[in-house]
Amino acid sequence: TQLLEQSPQFLSIQEGENLTVYCNSSSVFSSLQWYRQEPGEGPVLLVTVVTGGEVKKLKRLTFQFGDARKDSSLHITAAQPGDTGLYLCAGDGGTYKYIFGTGTRLKVLA
């Protein structure tokens, strides 16, 4: 069974701090996505990584796919209150299916 474990589960930081969220599995994924979800809304796709070792940047967010394609990280530089939300990673589970991570709830305090 493919599982994606995210850590930490909860994170509360002050505005301006840096943080890293991890998404780990014992399985290999051909692609991995990161989403952010606001309360009461659907997740919104942030990025997709498909190549081992790939690094993508989205403004203050940096995403990395592990060399072995079993893990990924999301690093936020100088966090802002607008970054608050639930961050979810998801990997292809084969045959049109996605496996979602356990989620990291981030709160950035002004």
Add this chain to the structure above:
Amino acid sequence: SQTIHQWPATLVQPVGSPLSLECTVEGTSNPNLYWYRQAAGRGLQLLFYSVGIGQISSEVPQNLSASRPQDRQFILSSKKLLLSDSGFYLCAWTPGQTLYEQYFGPGTRLTVT
């Protein structure tokens, strides 16, 4: 551009009552469609997915069912709701030929009382 709609937005139903949640996608054809359920503040549990009209794959055995009567319409149903069916239900679509991009609807908050 593509848009995805879900309704109703919120629903309060008694135990034992039927359920019908609807999802429609605009601006694309032959999408893959998905139903997920999310517990508060947690990850998503895949319930059903469909790669074409009338084609439904079930991931979790339970008292829910899904149907796809039209290319861009996906329906989640139950004949008798349980308390454990409460949750946030999300519909999503992907372009048929790729697993890279998944787009979600606004969700339906279901409370079974």
